[in-house]
Amino acid sequence: MKVLGVIGGLGPMATVYFLQLLTQMSQAGIDQEHMEILIHSKPQIPDRTRYILGQSEESPLPGMIQVGRQLAEQGAEILAIPCITAHYFHRQLEEGIGIPVINAIVETADYLKQQGISKAGIMATNGTIESGLFQQTLSECQIEAIIPSNASQDKVMSLIYDNVKAGKAIEMDSFYRVSEELFDRGAQVILLACTELSLIKRDFPLSDSYLDVMEVLARKAVMTCGKLKPEYELLSGKQ
Numbered sequence: 001m002k003v004l005g006v007i008g009g010l011g012p013m014a015t016v017y018f019l020q021l022l023t024q025m026s027q028a029g030i031d032q033e034h035m036e037i038l039i040h041s042k043p044q045i046p047d048r049t050r051y052i053l054g055q056s057e058e059s060p061l062p063g064m065i066q067v068g069r070q071l072a073e074q075g076a077e078i079l080a081i082p083c084i085t086a087h088y089f090h091r092q093l094e095e096g097i098g099i100p101v102i103n104a105i106v107e108t109a110d111y112l113k114q115q116g117i118s119k120a121g122i123m124a125t126n127g128t129i130e131s132g133l134f135q136q137t138l139s140e141c142q143i144e145a146i147i148p149s150n151a152s153q154d155k156v157m158s159l160i161y162d163n164v165k166a167g168k169a170i171e172m173d174s175f176y177r178v179s180e181e182l183f184d185r186g187a188q189v190i191l192l193a194c195t196e197l198s199l200i201k202r203d204f205p206l207s208d209s210y211l212d213v214m215e216v217l218a219r220k221a222v223m224t225c226g227k228l229k230p231e232y233e234l235l236s237g238k239q
Contacts, residue, residue: 001035001036001225001226002035002077002078002224002225003035003036003037003038003075003076003077003078003225004022004035004036004037004038004076004077004078004079004080004221004224004225005037005038005039005040005068005071005072005074005076005077005078005079005080005099006018006019006037006038006039006040006071006079006080006081006082007040007042007064007067007068007071007079007080007081007083007086008039008040008041008042008082009040009041009042009043009044009045010043010045010048010060010081010082010083010086010195011043011083011164011165011195011196012041012043013164013167013196013199014082014083014195014196014198014199014214015039015041015082017082017195017198017199017202017214018080018082018195018214018217018218019037019039021214021215021218022035022037022218022221022222022226024229025218025219025222025228025229025232026222026226026227026228026229027226027227027228027229027230028226028227033227034226035222035225035226036075036225037225038071038074038075038076040067040070040071042063042067044063045060045063045064045067046058046059046060046063047060048060048083048085048086048088048089048125048127049085049125049126049127049128050127051127052085052088052127052130052131053126053127053130060086060089061089061092061093061096064081064086064089064093065092065093065096065097068093068096068097068099068101069096069097069098072097072098072099076099077099077225078099078100078101078102078221078224078225079093079097079099079100079101079102080101080102080104080217080218080221081093081101081102081104082195082214082217083195084104084105084124084125084128084193084194084195084213084214085124085125085127085128085131085194087103087104087105087128087133088127088128088131088133090103090105102217102220102221102224104213104214104216104217104220105133105134105137105213106137107216107217107219107220108134108137108191108193108211108213108216109134109137109138109140109141109143110141111211111216111235112138112141112143112189112211113141113142113143117143117188117189118142118143118144118188119143119144119146119186119187119188119189120138120143120144120145120146120187120188120189120190120191120211121145121146121147121148121179121182121183121185121187121189121190121191122134122135122145122146122147122148122182122190122191122193123148123156123178123179123182123190123191123192123193123194123197124156124191124193124194124197125156125157125160125194126153126157128193128194129147129153134191134193135147144186146182146185146186146187148178148181148182149181152177152178152181152182155171155174155175155177155178156178156194156197158171158174159171159174159175159196159197159200160194160196160197164196164197164199164200165196170200170203170204172200172204175200179210183209188209189209189210189211190209190210190211191210191211191213192210192211192212192213192214193213194213195213195214197212198212198213198214198215201215201236206236207236208236209236210236211235211236212235212236215235215236216235219232219235
């Protein structure tokens with residue numbers, strides 16, 4: 001089995017949940033059958049969205065490359081980053097670190113295509129939305145991306161930064177209002193395309209019409225570095 005390295009801390013609670021997903025998705029009867037995982041949680045890496053939007057001159061790239069190189073030196077053979085906005089730097093990360101980095105955005109688009117999805121709503125940070133990462137990748141798979149209105153996007157950012165990252169109660173009314181808008185505009189599935197939003201799916205009963213991108217990332221990591229439980233061959237986000 002390959003050794004997985006995790007560039008964590010972006011944010012910290014999402015990293016904790018990612019480790020949980022890796023563990024519960026793994027087909028293992030005893031401790032020794034689980035995959036080997038090296039995790040470096042470094043919350044001090046500058047905010048990805050602020051840099052992408054030009055609101056900060058502090059690039060998160062050097063810090064992520066440093067952590068990735070340290071993990072590679074310790075034996076990691078492939079990396080995962082439980083932060084979707086950080087995938088904006090995917091190419092530079094692979095070039096700067098020298099080992100493969102799982103691309104959660106590409107994996108999600110491929111998964112949706114396999115499931116016959118043609119329209120997907122996106123809940124993500126402003127950085128992810130403005131970068132067009134998901135829109136372009138989904139388009140290449142003939143999937144229409146539906147993004148929230150400006151007012152709804154403000155609600156999404158508040159959920160991510162004012163609720164989850166701040167360790168406060170989730171304003172589920174806001175979450176469902178944004179969801180309703182995206183479904184009304186034709187979304188068959190809504191992508192939880194920020195790892196903080198993954199924690200909402202963890203803690204609240206959501207329908208199968210939501211696909212957690214961090215679950216897609218964890219599934220691919222387990223398939224690459226371990227053995228996947230059969231029940232995770234299909235995730236939520238069914239048509």
